Amino acid sequence: MSTSTKHRVLFVCIHNSARSQMAEAFLKKYGGDLFEAESAGLEPGTLNPNVVAVMQEAGIDLTGKLTQAVFELFRQGQRYNAVITVCDNEAAERCPIFPGIVNRIAWSFNDPSAFRGSREEILQHTREVRDEIEQAIKAFVNAASQLSYWIPTTESSH
DSSP: OOOOOSEEEEEEESSSHHHHHHHHHHHHHHHTTTEEEEESSSOOOOOHHHHHHHHHHHOOOOOOOOBHHHHHHHTTTOSEEEEEEEEOGGGGSSSSSOOSSEEEOOOOOOOOGGOOHHHHHHHHHHHHHHHHHHHHHHHHHHHHHHGGGOOOOOOOOO
């Protein structure tokens, strides 16, 4: 277990190829002083190249980022203060749950792997999801910074 005073957050979706990766990257960007962020999936795939492209536009480089399995993290004994699922409503029943005593939060975002159309149309829809996730992360960090129990301390854990 990390000796860090930051709160650990895991973002989870089906493939860990788009939404959870974006959420992890944005939490590292906006909440890095309060949080450690990771992401994982039920059936890890490969990182969606459209996500890599639109995150690059936002100044975040995901090139070469790997996906990982949520169950592997559990087997390793990883523990989190919060687990946030980012599956869409249609996939909610397949979206994995990380076991243990943890704050579970469910956010719904459209799945970029399901987008159809021209490359530009797919990129535009992916940008919309990226922007929605970015706004959700900013709101999460803002809310957490207002709550004393989210603020890291050097005292014993809560």
